Amino acid sequence: MKFFIDTAEISDIRELAASGLVDGVTTNPSLIAKSGRKILDVIAEICAVVPGPVSAEVAATEYDQMLREAAVLRKIAANVAVKVPLTPDGLRACKTLSSDGAMVNVTLCFSAAQALLAAKAGASFISPFVGRLDDIGQDGMELIADIVEIYRNYPHFKTEVLVASVRSPMHVITAAKIGADVATVPPSVLRGLYKHPLTDKGLAAFLADWKGTGQHIIAP
Numbered sequence: 606m607k608f609f610i611d612t613a614e615i616s617d618i619r620e621l622a623a624s625g626l627v628d629g630v631t632t633n634p635s636l637i638a639k640s641g642r643k644i645l646d647v648i649a650e651i652c653a654v655v656p657g658p659v660s661a662e663v664a665a666t667e668y669d670q671m672l673r674e675a676a677v678l679r680k681i682a683a684n685v686a687v688k689v690p691l692t693p694d695g696l697r698a699c700k701t702l703s704s705d706g707a708m709v710n711v712t713l714c715f716s717a718a719q720a721l722l723a724a725k726a727g728a729s730f731i732s733p734f735v736g737r738l739d740d741i742g743q744d745g746m747e748l749i750a751d752i753v754e755i756y757r758n759y760p761h762f763k764t765e766v767l768v769a770s771v772r773s774p775m776h777v778i779t780a781a782k783i784g785a786d787v788a789t790v791p792p793s794v795l796r797g798l799y800k801h802p803l804t805d806k807g808l809a810a811f812l813a814d815w816k817g818t819g820q821h822i823i824a825p
């Protein structure tokens with residue numbers, strides 16, 4: 606399973622990318638706004654840090670303007686994935702851009718039918734928002750299971766299931782059990798994946814016992 610980080614904060618991206626466990630980054634207009642920076646600058650900086658796909662979202666809602674914005678975003682770096690909304694214009698843009706060799710992430714997916722359309726439009730990634738479905742009392746993970754099952758029936762679909770709107774480590778674990786290709790996670794959730802109280806407790810005990818031996822693996 607690939608891990609993308611869902612943020613436009615370059616300090617978090619630098620820190621987490623150093624782990625070697627980050628395969629890509631996703632941003633959206635809200636995350637860019639939160640960063641307080643200009644989209645072209647921040648995407649360029651992220652692309653220089655993370656070699657994997659970096660999603661940059663168009664702000665246009667109409668096909669022609671989406672293509673114009675996509676051209677600007679694609680010029681930033683070869684690893685930019687153009688993010689388009691799951692609308693008729695967005696999917697039309699997806700088809701045109703993917704036919705032209707661009708990576709395209711189709712965002713704001715809330716149904717299996719929408720995911721099917723995105724795959725037919727040649728999307729590189731489909732982004733179903735699990736947390737936002739959970740928020741309205743629907744099971745976001747059920748949608749992931751449905752999309753993974755449908756895509757498996759059609760091996761010629763090359764679209765990767767990118768689990769988005771992730772709110773907790775449990776979302777990541779459930780997505781991995783289902784077999785989703787990617788989870789894009791906020792920095793806090795990625796940090797949370799490392800944690801277990803028994804790891805901390807066990808390490809503290811090992812260190813105390815080691816100190817008692819008076820030994821050093823490398824002489825001080």
Ligand code: E4P
Nearest residue numbers: 611631633732737769770771
């Ligand atoms: C990522 O591509 C999405 O834009 C993001 O995961 C949405 O997350 P949110 O529902 O927490 O805003």
